[in-house]
Amino acid sequence: MLTLAQAQTILATALAQAQGAGFKPLAIAILDARGAQKLFAAQDGTSLKRGEIALGKAHGAVAMGVGSRALHKMALERPYFVEAATHAVGGSLVPVPGGVLIRDAGGALLGAIGISGDTSDNDEAAALAGIAAAGLVGDTGA
DSSP: OOOHHHHHHHHHHHHHHHHHHTOOOOEEEEEETTSOEEEEEEOTTOOTTHHHHHHHHHHHHHHHTSOHHHHHHHHHHOHHHHHHHHHHTTTOOOOSSOEEEEEOTTOOEEEEEEEESSOHHHHHHHHHHHHHHTTOEEEOOO
């Protein structure tokens, strides 16, 4: 189970990583393994729909069981499948990097984080830094 304390560590570290690296303002959504929202934050200056994009990255990862980097590859190789999967999950699937599964050391799924605001690679890097700081394992789908 992803605890609130772990989620708070992930969030705080991801924000600190982004600030230290000079990233653009981020929106961060953290979900538990059921896809229920655990934490959400949007830095001052994020654009209007960044929160929904962050949620879509995290939700898509949990719904499909793979990090959004893998979803991106699927979208390139099988666009009709990803379009259908997006419809099947109610539209909340954003197939670009920045959605990372959160696993324990044994590989059990605890949840996912979705970040949006900077480049997809930078969003993913902030997510991985946060997950590592909580002593957990990030699964990007790479």
